[in-house]
Amino acid sequence: RGTILVADEGINLFLAGGRDGIDAFYAGLKADARFSDMRVKYSYSHMQPFARLKAKVKPEIISFRRDDGQPLDYPRAPSVAPATLQRWLRQGHDDAGRRVVMLDTRNEQEFEHGTFAGALTLPIARFTDLPAALEPHRAELADATVVSFCTGGIRCEKAALWMRNDGMDNVLQLEGGILGYFEEAGGEGYDGRCFVFDERVALDPQLQPLVDTGVPA
Structure with a gap:
């Protein structure tokens, strides 16, 4: 579960799940040359912090309008x-x-x-x-x-x-x-x-x- 934001400027993800599943997802993503150097930050919790998986295509990852x-x-x-x-x-x-x-x-x-x-x-x-x-x-x-x-x-x-x-x-x-x-x-x-x-x-x-x-x- 989590959030995936996609825009022309890149991709931003916040995902939570078992470590094997997360690692497999990122391995598949990094197999794409465009994301091969993506930096992944890990933190751990006992709870699932997201209610569902959401994926959105946006004009900007975070709107700045400049x-x-x-x-x-x-x-x-x-x-x-x-x-x-x-x-x-x-x-x-x-x-x-x-x-x-x-x-x-x-x-x-x-x-x-x-x-x-x-x-x-x-x-x-x-x-x-x-x-x-x-x-x-x-x-x-x-x-x-x-x-x-x-x-x-x-x-x-x-x-x-x-x-x-x-x-x-x-x-x-x-x-x-x-x-x-x-x-x-x-x-x-x-x-x-x-x-x-x-x-x-x-x-x-x-x-x-x-x-x-x-x-x-």
Whole structure:
């Protein structure tokens, strides 16, 4: 069970089931050359967090509605690996000595469960609200290395791409998003949990669910 989203820009999946079934599904998917380098993130729970399997074809995986933020039209925005970001946060600056500002591209419901310590959070309900909400902060970000982040890496990539095309060349995206950071760097520098869009509600830095009771997986 879970959700499969397909668009011209790619494919995004959240699936839950027995490990053998999940592995077999991804093996078949990765046999297609277009998905051979797809990164898979695993977490575990005792419950089945999805009610059914849904598959949708959409114009965008997550709607942004910005022509200058489309991954198919521009090279990928530069990224920072979780281990590198962990080191930057620990030392208080990037390798060039610039201060680091973490930019949360998620909505208010999500970051209420947790975010990076000191992150810039924006009062948005939808991802499409981000450009207007960010506008008052542009000047204060000019001398910083800005690292955009989200749950798994889609919104922060689009946000970083749009920001760079809009004149902010000091923006990076966090490779793999928060969940990728949890996998590789643990929770250092992060306060709380990461909200997820299923019955688990949120995951802690050890990728353990906030809610883990219900229908067995």
